Amino acid sequence: MVRIVVGVGGLYAPAYQGADDYRFQPLPMVDVKWGRFFVNLQDGIGANLFDSEHVTVGAGLTPVGGYRAKDAPDGIGKLSLGLGGRGFVKLRQGGFEATLGATKVITGNTEGVIVDASLAYRVTASDKLMLIPSIGTTWGNRKHNNRYFGVTAEQSAASGLPQYRAGSGLVDAKAELAVVYRLTDRVSLMTVGGVSSLLGDAKDSPIVYHKTRPYGIFAITYRF
Numbered sequence: 001m002v003r004i005v006v007g008v009g010g011l012y013a014p015a016y017q018g019a020d021d022y023r024f025q026p027l028p029m030v031d032v033k034w035g036r037f038f039v040n041l042q043d044g045i046g047a048n049l050f051d052s053e054h055v056t057v058g059a060g061l062t063p064v065g066g067y068r069a070k071d072a073p074d075g076i077g078k079l080s081l082g083l084g085g086r087g088f089v090k091l092r093q094g095g096f097e098a099t100l101g102a103t104k105v106i107t108g109n110t111e112g113v114i115v116d117a118s119l120a121y122r123v124t125a126s127d128k129l130m131l132i133p134s135i136g137t138t139w140g141n142r143k144h145n146n147r148y149f150g151v152t153a154e155q156s157a158a159s160g161l162p163q164y165r166a167g168s169g170l171v172d173a174k175a176e177l178a179v180v181y182r183l184t185d186r187v188s189l190m191t192v193g194g195v196s197s198l199l200g201d202a203k204d205s206p207i208v209y210h211k212t213r214p215y216g217i218f219a220i221t222y223r224f
Helices: 144-149 154-159
Strands: 002-014 022-034 036-041 044-051 055-063 082-093 096-107 111-119 128-139 170-182 188-196 214-224
Touching: 022 214, 055 096, 111 144, 128 144
Parallel strands: none
Antiparallel strands: 002 022, 002 214, 022 036, 036 044, 044 055, 055 082, 082 096, 096 111, 111 128, 128 170, 170 188, 188 214
C-alpha cells in the first residue's frame, strides 16, 4: 500500500506548556505510508512491525519539543528540541482508534521517557466532511518532567523564581476536534481545535502561568 499526503499549515498554541504567550509556528503536513514504512506527525519516521485491519504495532524516531529562551521566563534559558525513539500500539474497532505509545528521548535537553494514550472516533458526516473528536493524556518520568518543568538553583538565582523539582506522573490531558473537508478528490482542508490542561507536578511549576489553554491548527493538504 502506498499513500502520500503533503501540505502546509500552521499551529497557534502556547509557546511552551503553561506559557503566558502564544506562538504561531508553520507546520509542514506529511502523511506517507509505503508498505510498512511511514512518515507522519504523530509517530515520526519509522516502520510498522505488525499491521492488520484492527491492530498496528510500530516503532520509529520522533521529535520531542522543548522551548526557546525568549519564550521562557527570564533566567530559565532554553530547552533544546530533542529526538526520541518511539514505540506504539494502535487498536481500531467500529470507527474508534485507541493509541498507546512510549518515547525514550535520545538527544536534546528534554531527557527521560514520555508515555501517551489517546482515543479518537471518526464520524463521516457526508462524502466530503469528516469529524474526528479525540481525548488524550501524557505521562512523564521524573527525569523528563523535572527537565521541562523544574527550576534549578542556578535558574532560580537568575530568574527570581523558587527552586522546583517535578516528579514522575501525568503531565496533561487534552480534548480536541478535527474537521476535514474534501475540496476535491486530492485537496482537503483541515482545522483542529483543542484544549489542554496540565496535571500533577507540571501544573504547580513556577514556570507555568496558565494550567489550561486552547490551541488550534489549520492546514491544506494534497493527496498524490
